[in-house]
Amino acid sequence: SAKGTTERHGRNVKAKSGLNRAILEQGWYEMRRQLEYKQLWRGGQVLAIPPAYTSQKCACCGYTAKENRQSQSQFECLECGYTANADINGARNILAAGHAVLACGGRVQ
Structure with missing residues (x-):
């Protein structure tokens, strides 16, 4: 075992x-x-977006801080006050990163 x-x-x-x-x-x-x-x-x-900081970055204002993540499931931005489910916020950040790659014709960094 x-x-x-x-x-x-x-x-x-x-x-x-x-x-x-x-x-x-x-x-x-x-x-x-x-x-x-x-x-x-x-x-x-299919785009593979690096997950680094997607759970700590605010999907509204872009402010990134470890303290934005109140718990495993709750996100609250210390800068603008935006609150959401942490998974939803992370998914919005990943979607925005994918859109940026497609719009600029660039590669995922």
Whole structure:
């Protein structure tokens, strides 16, 4: 078992964590592959937007701070006072980043 305590570590933890990572990475790869295939078939495209700071950036004013994230589920901008579900705010930031890439004809940074 990989479970354990700080005093008594589980068995094969390193090997199992590596296996779990490989399984998770394969799942995301397959999902992205399918999305790209379907979009190519429909004439669309898939953009991979880096998630860095998307959960800390305000979708209204652009202010970024770790403290904007009140909890796992709640976002409140310290600059403009905008409040929203944290996932909705992050999704709006990712959508805006994708639109910026498409509008400027550039690449994802």
